[in-house]
Amino acid sequence: MLNYKNVALGKTRSSIRELYEYGNKRKAEIGEENVFDFSLGNPSVPAPEEVKTELKNLLDNTDAAVLHGYTSAHGGYGVRKKIADYTNARFKTNLDADCIYMTCGAAASLTITLNALVNSSDEVITFVPYFPEYKVFAGGAGAKLIAVESEENTFQIDLEKFKLALNDKTKAVIINSPNNPSGVVYRADTVKRLCAVLKEFSEKTGKPVYLISDEPYRELVYDKQTEVPYIMNYYERSIVCYSYSKSLSLAGERIGYIAVNNEMEEFSDVYAGICGAGRALGFVCAPALFQKLVENCYDKISDISVYKRNRDTLCSALSEYGYTFVKPDGAFYLFVKALEEDAEAFAERAKKYELLLVAGRSFGASGYVRVSYCVSPEVIKRALPSFKKLAESYK
Amino acid sequence: MLNYKNVALGKTRSSIRELYEYGNKRKAEIGEENVFDFSLGNPSVPAPEEVKTELKNLLDNTDAAVLHGYTSAHGGYGVRKKIADYTNARFKTNLDADCIYMTCGAAASLTITLNALVNSSDEVITFVPYFPEYKVFAGGAGAKLIAVESEENTFQIDLEKFKLALNDKTKAVIINSPNNPSGVVYRADTVKRLCAVLKEFSEKTGKPVYLISDEPYRELVYDKQTEVPYIMNYYERSIVCYSYSKSLSLAGERIGYIAVNNEMEEFSDVYAGICGAGRALGFVCAPALFQKLVENCYDKISDISVYKRNRDTLCSALSEYGYTFVKPDGAFYLFVKALEEDAEAFAERAKKYELLLVAGRSFGASGYVRVSYCVSPEVIKRALPSFKKLAESYK
Numbered sequence: 001m002l003n004y005k006n007v008a009l010g011k012t013r014s015s016i017r018e019l020y021e022y023g024n025k026r027k028a029e030i031g032e033e034n035v036f037d038f039s040l041g042n043p044s045v046p047a048p049e050e051v052k053t054e055l056k057n058l059l060d061n062t063d064a065a066v067l068h069g070y071t072s073a074h075g076g077y078g079v080r081k082k083i084a085d086y087t088n089a090r091f092k093t094n095l096d097a098d099c100i101y102m103t104c105g106a107a108a109s110l111t112i113t114l115n116a117l118v119n120s121s122d123e124v125i126t127f128v129p130y131f132p133e134y135k136v137f138a139g140g141a142g143a144k145l146i147a148v149e150s151e152e153n154t155f156q157i158d159l160e161k162f163k164l165a166l167n168d169k170t171k172a173v174i175i176n177s178p179n180n181p182s183g184v185v186y187r188a189d190t191v192k193r194l195c196a197v198l199k200e201f202s203e204k205t206g207k208p209v210y211l212i213s214d215e216p217y218r219e220l221v222y223d224k225q226t227e228v229p230y231i232m233n234y235y236e237r238s239i240v241c242y243s244y245s246k247s248l249s250l251a252g253e254r255i256g257y258i259a260v261n262n263e264m265e266e267f268s269d270v271y272a273g274i275c276g277a278g279r280a281l282g283f284v285c286a287p288a289l290f291q292k293l294v295e296n297c298y299d300k301i302s303d304i305s306v307y308k309r310n311r312d313t314l315c316s317a318l319s320e321y322g323y324t325f326v327k328p329d330g331a332f333y334l335f336v337k338a339l340e341e342d343a344e345a346f347a348e349r350a351k352k353y354e355l356l357l358v359a360g361r362s363f364g365a366s367g368y369v370r371v372s373y374c375v376s377p378e379v380i381k382r383a384l385p386s387f388k389k390l391a392e393s394y395k
Numbered sequence: 396m397l398n399y400k401n402v403a404l405g406k407t408r409s410s411i412r413e414l415y416e417y418g419n420k421r422k423a424e425i426g427e428e429n430v431f432d433f434s435l436g437n438p439s440v441p442a443p444e445e446v447k448t449e450l451k452n453l454l455d456n457t458d459a460a461v462l463h464g465y466t467s468a469h470g471g472y473g474v475r476k477k478i479a480d481y482t483n484a485r486f487k488t489n490l491d492a493d494c495i496y497m498t499c500g501a502a503a504s505l506t507i508t509l510n511a512l513v514n515s516s517d518e519v520i521t522f523v524p525y526f527p528e529y530k531v532f533a534g535g536a537g538a539k540l541i542a543v544e545s546e547e548n549t550f551q552i553d554l555e556k557f558k559l560a561l562n563d564k565t566k567a568v569i570i571n572s573p574n575n576p577s578g579v580v581y582r583a584d585t586v587k588r589l590c591a592v593l594k595e596f597s598e599k600t601g602k603p604v605y606l607i608s609d610e611p612y613r614e615l616v617y618d619k620q621t622e623v624p625y626i627m628n629y630y631e632r633s634i635v636c637y638s639y640s641k642s643l644s645l646a647g648e649r650i651g652y653i654a655v656n657n658e659m660e661e662f663s664d665v666y667a668g669i670c671g672a673g674r675a676l677g678f679v680c681a682p683a684l685f686q687k688l689v690e691n692c693y694d695k696i697s698d699i700s701v702y703k704r705n706r707d708t709l710c711s712a713l714s715e716y717g718y719t720f721v722k723p724d725g726a727f728y729l730f731v732k733a734l735e736e737d738a739e740a741f742a743e744r745a746k747k748y749e750l751l752l753v754a755g756r757s758f759g760a761s762g763y764v765r766v767s768y769c770v771s772p773e774v775i776k777r778a779l780p781s782f783k784k785l786a787e788s789y790k
Contacts, residue, residue, distance in 0.1 A: 001566075001602075001603065002511065002512055002661070002664055002665065002668050003510060003511055003512060003513060003514055003536075003668055003671075003672070005671070005675075006510055006511050006667075006668045006669075006671035006672040006675060007511070007664050007667050007668040007671060008667075008671065009670075009671030009672075009674055009675060010511075010666070010667030010668055010669065010670030010671030010672070010674070011667045011671070040465075042464050042465050043460060043464065044460060045460065046458065046459035046460040046463075047459045047460075047463055051459070051463075052454050052459065055450075055454055056451060056454060059447050059450055059451060063441065064441035064442045064446070064447065064644070065438060065439060065440065065441040065442075065644060067647075068441075068442055068446075068644060068645045068646065068647050068648050069437045069438065069644075069646055069647045070435075070437050070646045070647045071647055104499055104649070104677075104678065104679075104682075105679060107677040107678070107679045108677045108678070108679075109677075110677060111675075111676055111677030112677070115398060115401055116397065116398055116401050116402070116405075117397055117398060118398060119396075119398055133674070136674055136675055137675070137677060139675065140674075140675030140676060140677070141398075171396075207396075208396065249459070249460060249463060249464075250463045251463065251464055251465045251683075252462075252463050252464045252465045252466055252680060252682070252683025252684075252686075253463050253682050253683055253684060254499070254649075254678075254679060254680070254681075254682050266397070269397055269402050270397065271405070272401075272402050272403075272405030272406045273397050273398055273401045273402040273405055274401075274405065275404075275405030276398075276400070276401030276402055276403065276404030276405030276406070277398070277401040277404075277405070279404055279405070279528070279531055279535075280400075280401060280404060280506075280531055280532070280534065280535030281506055281535060281676050281677070282499075282502040282503045282504075282505060282506030282507070282532060282535075282676070283499065283502070283503070283649075284499075284500060284502045284503075284649060285647060285649070286649075287499075287647070287648050287649050287682045287685070288646075288647025288648055289647075289648060289684075290682070291647075
């Protein structure tokens with residue numbers, strides 16, 4: 001009699017969350033320093049100092065009734081204008097404030113966008129490995145998520161497989177680069193070819209397909225030469241779902257935005273759909289204080305050098321121990337090939353060495369585990385002998 | 396091809412918002428002090444001083460990575476425990492932390508609750524006059540909102556009409572007391588009889604019906620003798636949707652909660668449905684900083700004496716000028732009978748006197764206008780001559 005889809009969803013424990021809670025129990029048993037918890041993607045680096053300064057400044061110098069009052073449903077004009085201008089300067093786009101819709105973070109950006117675009121029985125394509133909640137968000141909007149296998153040794157998009165997945169039910173494609181859980185960044189060449197396929201498909205069928213870029217990890221790239229292509233430069237029917245969760249280490253505050261490419265013909269319908277979906281889902285407006293914070297901190301980034309250091313330490317040690325993986329360009333995840341076929345069994349064995357790794361099944365990929373390295377460098381250092389012993393146990 | 400339900404919703408301007416924007420334009424033309432804007436329900440009283448103190452305290456004394464990091468999806472344990480304990484002490488309930496689910500405000504509380512309960516083609520009953528977004532929220536969850544007329548001169552629930560509306564599609568009933576837009580509080584006797592009807596219906600049909608109490612205005616009552624009944628004391632299948640938007644003047648920050656009555660048999664399914672719906676709608680967690688704020692400010696209230704003063708000034712003056720209305724017990728709205736049959740025409744004529752009043756059609760009631768008196772007392776004082784002239788224009 002209740003909505004059993006949502007009841008079932010609420011009863012399904014996320015495997016990530018379950019592992020995290022096992023870790024907490026284990027820490028209580030054998031001491032925090034002896035458990036190596038690589039389960040969660042919660043930023044370990046604090047927000048930049050400017051965030052605290054600016055929040056206190058806002059509290060001290062803004063009338064509280066204004067500071068904490070409602071903003072327009074799509075967000076305050078000031079912050080939307082700043083984001084549009086910054087995006088234009090950085091990516092040579094031509095956005096204005098009315099292309100931006102402020103949201104409660106990337107998840108909200110995605111659910112609102114999907115609810116604006118899809119009708120029931122539509123399909124949304126994404127690429128393996130993928131963030132598990134995509135399936136939940138697509139399902140919540142009434143659509144079906146189709147996961148397309150990627151190129152095996154690079155995790156770049158396999159365009160032939162993608163072409164086979166496209167059909168007259170396809171309404172949207174979600175990409176996530178830098179990727180959770182692989183850390184891979186799609187090269188400009190990959191994005192270019194993906195968009196060419198989409199254009200060809202639309203021309204042939206007369207059917208528009210929207211490209212959604214989920215970008216919570218955009219700023220988390222570790223090498224100068226790594227460029228994260230901006231999809232609006234490649235494709236007209238494109239929508240960027242951004243979040244400050246990782247770039248400003250504000251994951252719990254729920255602040256982000258949707259940017260709709262104003263070069264698409266039906267821009268005003270898409271933007272109206274987003275406004276309508278935001279209303280129907282109950283979002284009202286993005287948190288007012290953090291909208292005002294972003295208005296002044298949109299170009300700041302947490303100190304991500306720790307993540308880079310963690311990545312480098314892990315990659316060189318794990319490689320030495322005989323593990324294989326695609327070296328991540330960004331985000332704070334390493335997607336490692338399990339040392340036996342069954343990644344669940346591998347993750348189970350890792351627990352004996354107090355290593356908490358998430359088996360890849362939730363990400364649509366079998367045979368892998370995810371290592372979230374958004375932890376202090378000391379945790380990495382202490383965990384290395386365990387990674388070594390785990391590898392040796394397979395020899 | 397897009398989701399046209401949401402596109403249409405995004406294109407429909409809210410009549411309240413439209414009036415507000417007309418007001419801004421008019422203020423620019425003739426000066427702010429000459430326009431009497433009673434359109435919006437944005438708190439005019441600032442948050443209590445403790446809010447600022449506590450926010451700064453949190454910023455200064457909590458590790459930023461923890462302060463701004465993810466909380467559990469249903470909210471931090473600390474704040475949920477405080478809310479449960481406070482509710483138990485105040486209303487003699489027996490809730491624990493796991494009955495509470497933290498949300499991004501009352502709208503989110505409602506959409507999450509509805510998405511947990513309803514399946515498509517279910518009906519949700521509410522009472523005229525009602526908050527217009529109920530229709531949007533019910534529709535978004537796939538259900539149909541049924542609005543039942545209230546008793547004419549009291550706006551208390553008309554139980555005979557309610558009985559006629561109950562049928563085998565009814566899944567839930569939403570009450571809102573103190574009410575937006577009438578300010579009326581349902582008497583204990585009304586609630587008791589409403590619950591008796593629900594129980595009788597369930598016993599006869601074997602069909603559970605959930606009672607949802609939307610309570611953003613719970614703390615905004617102005618007379619000592621006015622008691623706002625707590626529905627969990629009257630009905631087992633009850634769910635409270637609360638928000639701190641008005642009690643702490645934090646409307647833009649999006650912080651509230653859902654409390655599920657643990658006396659209902661299927662409690663764990665309902666709570667799981669809420670967790671699942673929150674996930675599917677993309678809420679992730681309620682804003683972390685404001686969860687921690689509420690943990691310490693859950694029993695504070697903004698200085699509502701201004702609203703009381705506004706109510707009393709308005710009621711006595713409007714009564715003197717010949718207007719009729721039910722005197723509001725709470726909230727910050729006065730629902731006034733239009734001086735002609737067509738309330739839209741009446742609101743249009745009010746504009747000539749620079750009075751911005753919302754015609755009642757959006758609230759499901761014809762022949763009324765809503766006066767939002769969450770404004771400074773000076774605005775009320777300056778507006779009175781206009782109310783007088785408007786009344787005289789009908790004589």
